[in-house]
Amino acid sequence: MIRFVLGEVKHPDVAIDVARAIAKLGVGEVDGFGPFPVPGWDDAMKLPKSRVPLIMLCGGLTGVFVGFFLQWLTNGWDYPINVAGRPLVSAPAFIPATFEMGILFAAISGVLGFIALCGLPRVWHPLFEVPGFERATVDRFFVSVRLTDPDADTTPIVRAFEELGARVTVVEVETKA
Amino acid sequence: MAAGGNAQHHDPLEPVPVLVGRPTNESITHSLLDYLWLRAGKRFWLLFLAALGLTGVYVALCIYTIAVGIGTWGNNIPVGWAFGIINFVWWIGIGHAGTLISAILLLFQQKWRTSINRFAEAMTLFAVVCAGLYPILHLGRPWFFYWLFPYPSASRVWPQFRSALVWDVFAVSTYFTVSLLFWYVGLVPDLATMRDVAKSPRRKRIYGIFSLGWRGSVRHWRHWRSLYLLLAGIATPLVLSVHTVVSFDFATGILPGWHTTVFPPYFVAGAVFSGFALVMTLIVPARKLFHLEDVITLKHLENMNKVMLATSWMVTYGYAVEHFVAWYSGNPYETYVMHNRETGVYAPIFWLMIFCNVIAPQSFWFKKARTSLLFMWVVSLLINVGMWCERFVIIVTSLHRDFLPSSWRDFIPTWVDIGIYIGTFGLFGTLFLLFLRFVPAVAVAEVKELAYELEHEARHHEMAEGAS
Numbered sequence: 001m002i003r004f005v006l007g008e009v010k011h012p013d014v015a016i017d018v019a020r021a022i023a024k025l026g027v028g029e030v031d032g033f034g035p036f037p038v039p040g041w042d043d044a045m046k047l048p049k050s051r052v053p054l055i056m057l058c059g060g061l062t063g064v065f066v067g068f069f070l071q072w073l074t075n076g077w078d079y080p081i082n083v084a085g086r087p088l089v090s091a092p093a094f095i096p097a098t099f100e101m102g103i104l105f106a107a108i109s110g111v112l113g114f115i116a117l118c119g120l121p122r123v124w125h126p127l128f129e130v131p132g133f134e135r136a137t138v139d140r141f142f143v144s145v146r147l148t149d150p151d152a153d154t155t156p157i158v159r160a161f162e163e164l165g166a167r168v169t170v171v172e173v174e175t176k177a
Numbered sequence: 178m179a180a181g182g183n184a185q186h187h188d189p190l191e192p193v194p195v196l197v198g199r200p201t202n203e204s205i206t207h208s209l210l211d212y213l214w215l216r217a218g219k220r221f222w223l224l225f226l227a228a229l230g231l232t233g234v235y236v237a238l239c240i241y242t243i244a245v246g247i248g249t250w251g252n253n254i255p256v257g258w259a260f261g262i263i264n265f266v267w268w269i270g271i272g273h274a275g276t277l278i279s280a281i282l283l284l285f286q287q288k289w290r291t292s293i294n295r296f297a298e299a300m301t302l303f304a305v306v307c308a309g310l311y312p313i314l315h316l317g318r319p320w321f322f323y324w325l326f327p328y329p330s331a332s333r334v335w336p337q338f339r340s341a342l343v344w345d346v347f348a349v350s351t352y353f354t355v356s357l358l359f360w361y362v363g364l365v366p367d368l369a370t371m372r373d374v375a376k377s378p379r380r381k382r383i384y385g386i387f388s389l390g391w392r393g394s395v396r397h398w399r400h401w402r403s404l405y406l407l408l409a410g411i412a413t414p415l416v417l418s419v420h421t422v423v424s425f426d427f428a429t430g431i432l433p434g435w436h437t438t439v440f441p442p443y444f445v446a447g448a449v450f451s452g453f454a455l456v457m458t459l460i461v462p463a464r465k466l467f468h469l470e471d472v473i474t475l476k477h478l479e480n481m482n483k484v485m486l487a488t489s490w491m492v493t494y495g496y497a498v499e500h501f502v503a504w505y506s507g508n509p510y511e512t513y514v515m516h517n518r519e520t521g522v523y524a525p526i527f528w529l530m531i532f533c534n535v536i537a538p539q540s541f542w543f544k545k546a547r548t549s550l551l552f553m554w555v556v557s558l559l560i561n562v563g564m565w566c567e568r569f570v571i572i573v574t575s576l577h578r579d580f581l582p583s584s585w586r587d588f589i590p591t592w593v594d595i596g597i598y599i600g601t602f603g604l605f606g607t608l609f610l611l612f613l614r615f616v617p618a619v620a621v622a623e624v625k626e627l628a629y630e631l632e633h634e635a636r637h638h639e640m641a642e643g644a645s
Contacts, residue, residue: 031394031396033392034393035202035206035366035622035625036366036623036626036629037395037399037401037622038395038398038629039630041395041398042395042398045395047395047396047399050400052400052404053407056404071338074327074336075335075339078335079335090339093339094339096344096347096418096422096425097338099414099418100347100348101351103351103355103415103418104355107359107408107411108358110404111358111361111408114400114401115389118394118401120390121386121390123385123390128392134373134374135373136393137366137369137372137392137393138202138203138206138374139203139206
């Protein structure tokens with residue numbers, strides 16, 4: 001059984017304070033939810049750097065190599081056309097397509113990487129069952145603590161939430177979430 | 178709704194705010210999304226049916242062209258490119274403003290872009306769709322368009338990568354894909370908001386699927402931010418490369434009037450110029466129709482007018498350099514082309530271009546002109562006309578007077594040419610109206626972030642004033 005302790009606040013600045021207070025307790029997996037990327041919230045949660053840039057760099061470099069190799073293979077080797085004795089493999093002429101392929105691969109791998117890192121698409125999540133959670137994409141800010149240990153004590157978490165004026169809900173989920 | 182102006186701090190240099198009042202997140206959500214739940218009004222249906230009718234004309238004429246052949250167009254030898262390529266370049270140029278607003282202005286941290294970026298990105302996508310169809314139709318046998326892509330065919334023939342036309346295929350298809358991804362990534366959080374405020378289960382389900390189950394997690398926002406910024410970062414060189422490659426279609430040819438190194442920057446500036454003009458043409462009525470005046474303020478419109486004024490000068494510089502180099506080169510063919518543009522059969526189009534692109538935008542030096550809705554709307558229309566004329570001048574006047582006077586021939590568009598051109602407006606309009614109906618036209622999450630930042634700024638300002 002997995003439990004979520006969920007605190008709801010009205011202002012993003014309070015959400016950051018709550019996230020800090022909860023992080024100090026060092027229990028469970030902390031997450032936050034809000035309608036826009038609040039500057040500083042992710043840093044308050046001490047999240048690691050996003051790996052999206054690295055994925056895009058790898059994708060982009062792959063695109064560049066694939067693009068150039070494709071042109072070399074097709075025009076230089078498999079189907080050479082002699083145009084007034086000009087070089088078959090002429091790097092300057094191959095640059096535009098190489099560049100475009102780099103951009104294309106970077107963008108596609110970035111989006112796929114983002115979706116994979118976020119664990120999306122996932123149209124249902126246990127927190128969606130909490131009444132009022134739908135306002136996380138409208139005007140409310142939530143901090144959640146995910147507890148996998150069934151014996152863990154929720155009281156210090158609830159107290160930390162309440163000290164900062166958050167409305168607290170505890171959700172129990174039977175399945176793995 | 179929005180709080181009064183008294184809470185707003187007034188910067189003497191920025192008297193018109195980018196966001197009117199201090200709306201709450203809830204009021205932002207409602208003011209930007211509520212119109213999507215309303216039944217479409219009479220005006221909408223009227224516009225939509227008109228656009229759909231024109232799309233019908235477009236489809237019919239495309240079928241006619243494919244069935245009968247390119248001979249239905251006015252193209253001839255030597256004017257082999259004519260309308261097909263004029264309209265391709267025109268539409269793709271229009272699309273570039275969308276990327277400029279959403280990507281380049283994001284990188285420059287121009288906050289005013291937030292309210293108009295979604296709108297402009299949608300315009301990019303639909304403009305690229307309209308543009309891409311022209312060269313495909315112009316192929317003559319459009320059903321073989323996939324020959325343009327390098328795929329292992331049985332005949333073992335590959336595309337010729339030393340040709341600018343193949344670069345075009347790569348540039349435009351990459352541009353479309355990246356624009357679509359950028360637009361969609363920006364949309365995901367807003368689609369989730371729509372899922373959460375939707376009343377009917379059917380809508381909840383549809384928006385739920387398209388939002389991928391986005392729940393606004395801070396962990397996800399961290400990835401999202403990083404992706405969004407990087408997509409903007411790569412879209413910026415991409416948009417410059419696309420119109421550069423389009424200009425290479427001409428510049429790599431040896432034709433007088435085409436074979437010039439000023440083309441890439443001149444084309445990119447022209448693209449931005451015409452794109453901003455079309456955003457203006459569309460946004461002035463749309464903000465009225467959907468009551469977006471608080472989010473898309475006069476400040477946005479004025480800034481766009483300033484961009485148009487600046488890009489107008491860049492295009493003017495392009496015209497000047499073309500003429501100067503033609504004269505300075507001493508090449509009789511180059512000199513003749515420029516002379517022919519000013520005085521030949523197509524001179525009226527050249528002078529119309531000068532009026533629309535060089536003279537009309539100069540009115541934006543005056544604040545009165547920059548802030549008058551009707552005036553800026555009319556000027557934006559003129560710029561659209563002017564930029565179309567520019568492409569006509571470049572393509573037709575260079576082609577119709579060949580090196581050999583024996584092959585000279587004028588170009589007159591046929592009714593099919595004109596019909597297809599008008600028809601693409603229908604296609605564009607249909608797609609755009611569908612977008613306005615089903616997708617938030619303003620980036621809701623980004624406006625909320627902007628409101629938060631403005632609130633912080635205002636608080637800083639008040640504290641600083643209190644301390645002094």
